[in-house]
Amino acid sequence: MRPIQLVILLVAVGAAAGAGLIATRIGTHAPEAPQQVAAQPATPPMDLEDVLVASKDIGIGKNVDVENLVWKPWPKDGLNEGYIQRTSQPDAVSELKGMLVRNPILAGEPIRKAKLVRSDRGFLSAVLPEGMRAVAVRVNAASTAGGFILPEDRVDILLVRQKDANEAVAETILTDIRILAIDQSVQQTGDDKQPSMVAQNTATLELTPDQTELVTQAQQIGSISLALRPLVDNDQPAARQRKPTGVAVVKFGVVSRVTAQQAP
Incomplete structure (x- = not known):
């Protein structure tokens, strides 16, 4: 056997012996104890x-x-x-x-x-706050913001009347009035057959007793129109405190003005 071959053989035998020794030590080494994890407190069940x-x-x-x-x-x-x-x-x-x-x-x-x-027990009487009255007024689409006024909206009430043969006047007689109900119907209009809400004959208002007398009197003098108020006004009480002008009444040639207190 050549010397070089003998050297290679000795190196291979030494490497095999070393690998076996390392494997023996690894197999006999004691495993490390598992690390203890702190137990989390259980969440109590919700009642x-x-x-x-x-x-x-x-x-x-x-x-x-x-x-x-x-x-x-x-x-x-x-x-x-x-x-x-x-x-x-x-x-x-x-x-x-x-x-x-x-x-x-x-x-x-x-x-x-x-x-x-x-x-x-009657729905309308049940939804009325204590001391208030439900009053129906004659309306149409033109006098109800094109028919877009709906229950729970708040409106100003305008009286339109003839001042003389050639002139008509309009004045706001009440402000911030709640709509309880409104008579409407659904109509199909146009080629696209889209439904639209159209006001019919009456709107039911929530009024105090004094306001009830004022609105009833106003309907005998002229026609009533409703002006829709924006929702933002509901959060601004100060914006609703404008005093109503009331209704001018002529009796025996004497002009007087009837007003009503605002609802609380």
Whole structure:
């Protein structure tokens, strides 16, 4: 055997012996103990209570029924005393069936009896605040902002009357009046057959007793028009404090002016 071959053989044997020794040491080395992980405190379960909610939007004057009521779990710490709970009123769905909604209820909103009224008691009288009156006035599309005035809108009331044979005058007699209802119909107009709301004969207003007398008198003198107010005015009470001018009445040649107090 040549010397070079002997050297290569000795090197290979030495490398194999070294690899075996390393493998033996690794196999006999004790495994490290697993690292302990601090246990996280468990989140306490949330206390829930079934509450009756609207399963879809329910508009003013609509009936509540099985189709638009549903029980939903609600956190107990977020319960309101007006909410209807299953534990205290398990038959609430059948008990409330047929009642009318006096204020809009949104989908997912808890049902409260303060927003409902029994249909046999008269809806309009139920939605009227204490001390107020509901008064109907004659209107048409031209006198109701083109028919775009809807219930819950707020308007100014204008009286249009003949000053003489050649001149008519208009004056604002009341401001910031709430619309309770308005007589409308849906008509198909144009080739595209798009429906439009058209005012018909009457609008029902929420008035104080003094305002009721004023508006009734104004209808005998001339015609009534309603001017729609922007929603932003509802958040600016100071903008609604303009004193109404009232109605000028001529009796036995003497001109007097009748005014009414604003609703609170």
